[in-house]
Amino acid sequence: MVIATAESQKGDRVISQELAMGLALIGMGLFFLQRAVWIVAETRKGQWLKSRLGEDRAVMTVRLIAMSFALMGGLLAAGVIEPLRWE
Numbered sequence: 001m002v003i004a005t006a007e008s009q010k011g012d013r014v015i016s017q018e019l020a021m022g023l024a025l026i027g028m029g030l031f032f033l034q035r036a037v038w039i040v041a042e043t044r045k046g047q048w049l050k051s052r053l054g055e056d057r058a059v060m061t062v063r064l065i066a067m068s069f070a071l072m073g074g075l076l077a078a079g080v081i082e083p084l085r086w087e
Helices: 017-034 036-042 044-053 055-078
Strands: 005-007 013-015
Touching: 017 036, 017 055, 036 044, 036 055, 044 055
Parallel strands: none
Antiparallel strands: 005 013
């Protein structure tokens, strides 16, 4: 695996923004995946999902969203997808 790096103005090697954002998304996704039951039980949005879908489906929905965060982060970090750039 090759880590994407870029040269700074001083000549130091730094990781790319895509890699940093991707790793952050992976971390968030894994954190929310671990805390899915808590999110459904303790947050307003989780309780709203629970009232609409039932507890099991609400937890699965939160887990699906968390897994998609981690997947998108992995694809971004690997360079498969790129962030939008406004010019």
